[in-house]
Amino acid sequence: MKLYSKYFNKYKLPFLIAVFCVVCEAICDLLGPTLMSNIINTGIEQGALYKVYYWGILMLLVTAIGACFAVTRNILASKVSQRMGAELRYDLFEKIISFSEVSADKIESGSLITRMTNDTSQIVQFVNGIMRIFLKAPITCMGSIIFASILNLKLSIIIYGVVAIVGILIIGSMKFSYPRFYKLQKAMDEVNAIVQEYLIGVRLIKAFGTYDKEAEKFGNVNMNLMEKGISSQLIVTFVSPLITLTVGIGTVIVIFVGSNMFALNLANPGDITAFTIYMAQILTSLIMITNIFNTFVRTKASNARIKEVFDCEGDFSQRTKIDKRDKDNGVDKVSGFEKINGDIKFENVTFAYPNGSGMPAIKDLSFSINHGENLAIIGPTGSGKSTIAWLLLRFYDVTKGKILANGHDIRELDIERVRDNIAIVPQKPMLFSGTVSENIKWGNKEADFELFNQAIDIAQAGFIEKMQDGYESILGNAGVNVSGGQKQRISIARGILKDSSVLILDDATSALDAVTEARVREGLNSKIRNQTIITITQRCGTAMFADKILVMDNGRKVGYGTHEELMLNCEIYRDIYKTQIESSKEV
Template sequence: MGIYGKYFQKYKIPFLTAIFCVSCEAFCDLLGPTLMARIIDSGIERQDTGQVLHFGALMILVTGAGAVFAVIRNILASNVSQRAGKDLRGDLFEKIMHFSEAGADRIESGSLITRMSNDTTQVIQFINGIMRIFMKAPVTCIGSIILATFLNWRLSFIIYGVVAAVAAMIILSMKLSYPRFAVLQKAMDQVNRVVQEYLIGVRLVKAFGTYEEEENQFNNVNRNLMDSSIRAQMIITYIAPILNLTVGIGTAAAVYLGARLFKIELANPGDISAFIIYMAQILSSLLIITNIFNTFVRTKASTQRIKEVLDQEEDLSLPEEMAYQADGSGTGEEGRLKGEVAFSHVTFSYPGGSGLPVLEDVSFHIRPGRSLAVIGPTGSGKSTLAWLLLRFYDADEGEVLLDGTDVRRMDVRTVRQNIALVPQKPMLFSGTVLENLRWGKSDAKKKEAEAALQAAEGSFILQAAEGLDKNLGSAGVNLSGGQKQRVSIARGIIKNAPVLVLDDATSALDAITEARVRKNLLQGRQKRTTVFITQRCTTAMAADDILVLENGRCMGYGTHEELMENCRIYQEIYQSQIEGRR
């Protein structure tokens, strides 16, 4: 049953009940032509009113029973398909939440949105269809063939020929449709990607006035989606009329042959009438079966895309019985690490990248409560240090140590509970300021939030009329770049983790505000280890030690005074930033 096995087990009883109701409904539909044949042969032809009333009453009873079964299976189908869809979306979201960085790099966000919405909807429709009509069509088709054979085996050869021809066309349709629907889903990914990128960069588009370029890009992917959809639907467009023609020819042949058999008394009028109705039912069933297979082909493409998400590797971790755990959970005193950080001969290159090392043989050590500044040219591997420390990736060679333990031997939750990250690009969420700060500490009190904002020089929030209840738009759209960075820093402070990593987190702040924030952070450094990843010498000079990187290699390590004496790279950065201003 593949990836849907657990959903079938969960909803097995209502699913099987719906299938039972569909089968009973199909049985009731199949009885109709046979009862009508009896009305004609036993009642009308013999002018027996009693037989007409008897079989007519049976037809009404059977039709009513079929209607009851149809209502029940519709209710069950809607309920089960929507619940299964909810569970599937939940599983997909949970999986995405646990993506490793390497896994997240493989599938872009626009494609993930399509898979969680459009592909999941396709699966829901397929489940609903199976429980409503997909099972009924084969049962009705096979039942009609069997009953038509019992009515008159001579006429039934026409049915066998029609079914064989239709089966061949269905197989051809499936082979041609699958690759086209796979291309269609990818085209939908591209439309979502373009729209998402525009919404994220809407201010940049306005600033550069690139409306025409954006419209052209969207028109291109939108036209590609239209063309892909037309190509995918074209198979059905051709097959459906041919099916109608095939079954129509079969029906005409049945009428003609029936008339010939009636002349030589090998067929009754009722049998011929019932046979024609069965042919109509077979036509309807075959058209539905064709749609079933085309829907199945599209669902198969969607299922494959969903499976790609569910099969992605999860966040780096060990089984709980093997993993190093802190003495407790969270960042409370019992579960709190000391905050000692060390890199020992670490070499790393990004999966799927150029293959060249981003970091090469990097080593340093930070004692608990001390501060380290990491400085170097753009692309020197500074941010990669933070990703390895947080176990977004694992080192190819060497060890990344927390309190003397290799992070690869620690549960990833323990690692991240003891590290607070303030990223270079602040990511805020829609909701109040307090709700955003509570990402750092879910049970934070308002006083703690106010203290964290003051330490991050975020008093502008407290001075606003709404205060901590100020609503932020999506991604903090109603704050300036510097304001967003200060709220992001406050979120890192409120976590009160033993290790605080600031990845160029003050780049949007002016020199005076940045100096105040740095001073506030270092005042409490006896309680935490602080890592500044920065481009600014003024920030680096305030740290206890400085690590200088260039092209992923450690070019210098020590205090500001030591590096000014023996590190050429640091001297050049200092001269360009400090002495160059004089």
């Protein structure tokens, strides 16, 4: 598996030592029946007690050496597999957080959780098994056949037949098991997705009283998981007893044929005893091999799902392509670029969501923002307002046209550097587990006391001081223990504290009352300097105070200018104003 080559190279030495221990342990196990044969043939049968002691002590010594090898490989297997699992999970998480939005839309979060937990655990178990028993089983099986053949070639023919039949059963088991195990993992994804949906929307479910529907939905996916689990184990359920029966019949035939050969002086009692033990070892090995192949089938399914994650496009893939192109042309377009100064320009931008309907969300959009300006973007729901922010942050790349920052196409700039210069306060504020202070400083851990207090003041987040532990108060997952308005103010403070060249407020004050929103707006206008502010809103009362207003409708620019200019020239803006402002005055 090329995917795991770097882990194998890192742990090559302990892996090879473990393999060596497994081989030595298997050889010790294989010597046991032969030594037992010598005890019977040269000691007990001939009445030579000293030979019984000699071969018995040698047998105990070989067993003890085998046990030492077993302990060593167990320790190595546990350490290597667990460390590899930890690194694989870390690499998966690192890959997931660098997903492009296209990749994030492609694989559901519930499925990603399953892949990081269940699928990686399956890989860990497989690696542990390789170093402990997966190599030992075929070595023991082949060794038992070889040693048995050395003892008595005629009796070995029975073993060859048994192994051939079992091999056919194992191949059949693999062929039918793989698709079933893959469906099992998919069913597990569905269960995780439903549970995650419930946990995220638990308050809404309580409010609407849809417990029964949610329970029914979970019951359906849970039953599907159960059915897929039964289906995946069905093959193993049939194959394992058939293998045991085949080897058992082989053992009976060995004893029957061996007894006849003993009567004709063609076999010794010790040889027949050793053959019986070798048949038992072969049975154990074949059952192990069956389990190995079933584990391999499950691991193959898990490996395919993990590979799918690693194959997803990351944020940096487009940058890598452009870097290569520039290198080929002998040009370094981002040399000396440090900071976006706030000059933003959209030139004939058209964009359609990759996994959407195919209809453009933005159509031939052109506008510019100068350094230090306050731009408001207004329009009805679905007009493409938030899409502008996603494109500026390069969550997606434009389909046509280009976006310029400092005169550079943002696709030619380092994506991390672009995002370092842009702060966003999203429409749905996302808070993380931890203290209030940690959440506010999340985007700028090095912020000084003055900047921190200024951010709190502008965001009107003075309520934090009244909380039980003030700024050290613990927030629950996603900030479940604070109100919607409090979440937004904490989120606004976090965006301000980043102290970036561009601040995007994506409907960030929708949960605030008019007075609090006005104070936040006044604070942003009076206390923040040298920063370009983009306010995405549906409120005309918020937009009208901006330096420039961009009016969007169905993905197109239908107006651009000041409030006064738009009242004269833009019918859609006038309609919004009349609906929101004039109608409220009449009331």
